[in-house]
Amino acid sequence: MQLAFQASGFFCIAVLGGILLMLLWNSIAFFTDVPLFFFLSGTVWQPENQQYGILSLLVSTLLVTIGAMAMAIPIGIGTALYLAEYALPVLRNWLKPAVEMLAAIPSVVIGFIGIVVINPAIMAIAKTSNGLNALNGSVLLATMALPTIITVAEDAIRAVPQAFREASYGLGASKWATLQKIVVPAAYPGMIAAIMLGIGRAIGETMTVLMATGNAIAFPKGMLSSVRTITANIAIEMGEVPFFSTHYYGLFATALVLFIISFAVNFAAEKVTAHIRKFQI
Amino acid sequence: MKTHVTERVPQAMLLLAALVVAVLLVSLGSYLLLKGGEVLSVDFLTSIPAQGMTAGGILTPIIGTVALTLITAAVSVPIGIGAAVYLSEYASDNWLTQIARAAIRNLAGVPSIIFGLFGLTIFVQGLQLGSSLLSSGLTLGLLSLPYIITTSEEAIRAIPRIVRESALALGATQWEVIRDIILPAATPSIATGVILSLSRAAGETAPILFTGATFYLSGNSVGLMQEFMALPYHLYTLVTQHQAIEQVQPIAFGTACVLLLTVLLLNLAAISIRRKYMPSTLL
Amino acid sequence: MNAITPFVAVDVQSWSLFFGTRRILHQITLQIPAKQVTALIGPSGCGKSTLLRSFNRMHEINAEAHYEGKIYIEQKDIFQWEVTTLRRQVGMIFQKPVPFPKSIFDNIAYGLKINGCPPSEIKGRVEEALQKSYLFNEVKDKLHEPATRLSGGQQQRLCIARTIALQPRIILMDEPCSALDPISTAKIEELIGELAQQYTIVLVTHNMQQAIRIADYTAFMYLGELIEANNTAELFQNPQQELTRNYVQGNFG
Numbered sequence: 001m002q003l004a005f006q007a008s009g010f011f012c013i014a015v016l017g018g019i020l021l022m023l024l025w026n027s028i029a030f031f032t033d034v035p036l037f038f039f040l041s042g043t044v045w046q047p048e049n050q051q052y053g054i055l056s057l058l059v060s061t062l063l064v065t066i067g068a069m070a071m072a073i074p075i076g077i078g079t080a081l082y083l084a085e086y087a088l089p090v091l092r093n094w095l096k097p098a099v100e101m102l103a104a105i106p107s108v109v110i111g112f113i114g115i116v117v118i119n120p121a122i123m124a125i126a127k128t129s130n131g132l133n134a135l136n137g138s139v140l141l142a143t144m145a146l147p148t149i150i151t152v153a154e155d156a157i158r159a160v161p162q163a164f165r166e167a168s169y170g171l172g173a174s175k176w177a178t179l180q181k182i183v184v185p186a187a188y189p190g191m192i193a194a195i196m197l198g199i200g201r202a203i204g205e206t207m208t209v210l211m212a213t214g215n216a217i218a219f220p221k222g223m224l225s226s227v228r229t230i231t232a233n234i235a236i237e238m239g240e241v242p243f244f245s246t247h248y249y250g251l252f253a254t255a256l257v258l259f260i261i262s263f264a265v266n267f268a269a270e271k272v273t274a275h276i277r278k279f280q281i
Numbered sequence: 282m283k284t285h286v287t288e289r290v291p292q293a294m295l296l297l298a299a300l301v302v303a304v305l306l307v308s309l310g311s312y313l314l315l316k317g318g319e320v321l322s323v324d325f326l327t328s329i330p331a332q333g334m335t336a337g338g339i340l341t342p343i344i345g346t347v348a349l350t351l352i353t354a355a356v357s358v359p360i361g362i363g364a365a366v367y368l369s370e371y372a373s374d375n376w377l378t379q380i381a382r383a384a385i386r387n388l389a390g391v392p393s394i395i396f397g398l399f400g401l402t403i404f405v406q407g408l409q410l411g412s413s414l415l416s417s418g419l420t421l422g423l424l425s426l427p428y429i430i431t432t433s434e435e436a437i438r439a440i441p442r443i444v445r446e447s448a449l450a451l452g453a454t455q456w457e458v459i460r461d462i463i464l465p466a467a468t469p470s471i472a473t474g475v476i477l478s479l480s481r482a483a484g485e486t487a488p489i490l491f492t493g494a495t496f497y498l499s500g501n502s503v504g505l506m507q508e509f510m511a512l513p514y515h516l517y518t519l520v521t522q523h524q525a526i527e528q529v530q531p532i533a534f535g536t537a538c539v540l541l542l543t544v545l546l547l548n549l550a551a552i553s554i555r556r557k558y559m560p561s562t563l564l
Numbered sequence: 565m566n567a568i569t570p571f572v573a574v575d576v577q578s579w580s581l582f583f584g585t586r587r588i589l590h591q592i593t594l595q596i597p598a599k600q601v602t603a604l605i606g607p608s609g610c611g612k613s614t615l616l617r618s619f620n621r622m623h624e625i626n627a628e629a630h631y632e633g634k635i636y637i638e639q640k641d642i643f644q645w646e647v648t649t650l651r652r653q654v655g656m657i658f659q660k661p662v663p664f665p666k667s668i669f670d671n672i673a674y675g676l677k678i679n680g681c682p683p684s685e686i687k688g689r690v691e692e693a694l695q696k697s698y699l700f701n702e703v704k705d706k707l708h709e710p711a712t713r714l715s716g717g718q719q720q721r722l723c724i725a726r727t728i729a730l731q732p733r734i735i736l737m738d739e740p741c742s743a744l745d746p747i748s749t750a751k752i753e754e755l756i757g758e759l760a761q762q763y764t765i766v767l768v769t770h771n772m773q774q775a776i777r778i779a780d781y782t783a784f785m786y787l788g789e790l791i792e793a794n795n796t797a798e799l800f801q802n803p804q805q806e807l808t809r810n811y812v813q814g815n816f817g
Contacts, residue, residue: 008363078298106484204392206487266390451675452652
């Protein structure tokens, strides 16, 4: 029986190893055809013309993610601080599960909102003919990253010992001063981890960006231009590509880049949380 | 007076942030439920798509999603709970265990589209299962695994050590303690985690894009080795791939609403299980 | 001094215990008489619970623990027993009552089932155990209700019933009343007195009054060493060691 449990325990190593191996194997097949340098420095992704530059896809991914974080970080951290420090228990007991439920909404549903709500809104406000663009994707990804940021940051803030706050009040400090000078610095690593996890969630998201960003393959000019992220590009092209062609392998190479980025982001988040545990009282 | 302003302005700004989130939640939910509610009916849920999906209901994708979720559960629940038992009850703290834990944490952060590629490579091509319900179910099973392991391990660890010792002190073997005491006591929390993980998997689209989901299927036949329709993929194709945008939009709203309601109900079920059983299992 | 030991139930011979490199118990030698109540007392951290948990090999779930010396239960080295058999012979009651998430009946039947008791005997033995722990009249109408609904004191008596259902030779009690109110404590103490007619009882307690009330013999431990063991009245009234005198007079602890 123990053996069965042990096998289950190590199964995840096999899966992660398998994923890595699959990505590497297919990417190597790609890089025997297309030099790594052209892949990483090319801005044009036109497989039909043997152009396999990842830059425009990569920049699109980063643009949408940065846009999302510009919205999600202030709102998410602000909400976390409010819930942890000011909110009445009644509000907290309602808002927190509701926020967790937001995390459970399928990404297609969020993407659908992008099409039927955000799209016309952007067209009306920015007076453009198309609201399916980087901004739209950013708004949606911000919505999706919010639950992660709020819950993780709020836990970090609440983990700051009450004695810290009381000691500060004891010295005559006000609530806001205590929050600024004592609570936030103490919860800082947890808040960074929250942001990193939010970024990880946004970078790897496929369906919402696929539905809401317009998917034009050109190099992005700004938040109002139609963009295609790495994830969306895989979703669009993998269905049509002939198996085991250079194009097919190329999609795995872009997936490898995505894997490395999200691995790095999650790794950073984990390092920060490990740091908190080490210094927890 | 000065302290008043410096206290109130920041508090108001934080409140504003929380209000933005609350308004976002309420408007998002109510908008979808209202618009979807217009088309929701027993008929909508129990009839198959008709006239090129511009009419009829969503029975076929509902059946597909249910079947898919059952396969996902069949893969991820036994392996996930097994791994959780191993990590919490048997594993000693050596390098191999640490690698297993790191693998689980990292697997949870792998973008779902990469799981889709993995399913395509391993199940569709490698194991020759083809583009099928089984391939998609296996893929989603792998995707759910880290969540089920993490929540189950937490549930098992929450059982006080003294409970294990009490059973051991009666002469129970380690396996008897796990089977008769630990797992029954942890079942409500494990069930909560399993429900939430499966509700997440049921809403996933990216991993089933190239492993078995199809945009249209005539009839209601379900087969392990067949392609299938699924609710999330149905919504995606309706709003992005269909020509008759105006005609399919009500159906799209209905589908989105059903997805949302399913997730809400599963979450509520999970929360109520947690509330009902927690006090007695925490001892 | 009345140190006639008709029969030694637990014979500890220069027993030392380590967690990793930390020494918790140092060369303890102690004979525990059969069918008597023996109390282990001492300030917290003195190793009394650790010693108690050595008797049923409870430290084995901790990979860090290792030992020197011998412990004989009924003249047999504890490491020559099958561990599950040893634990059935040497029952244990913990600081907190630990009902399993099962019915009252199944809580007691569980130990019997896993130890191979024939199904036809289970009902009788469950009732007998409940009678012996003076719980039967309180629970006879709700045997199939969850055990978690009982009061703390009832739960602890249920745990005692669960243990004696297996007909052990020795019952180890690790501060069994520390989580209970005074009335429940009095009931448990009375029960311990009754049980001592049939079983050897080793009681860890931080409460000296409790040791005086119910223990026939008392052993005083300090910093992992056994300082003094004697019959209870003698140990408290006429301690031979300076440390013991200071402790029983309440000068530290």
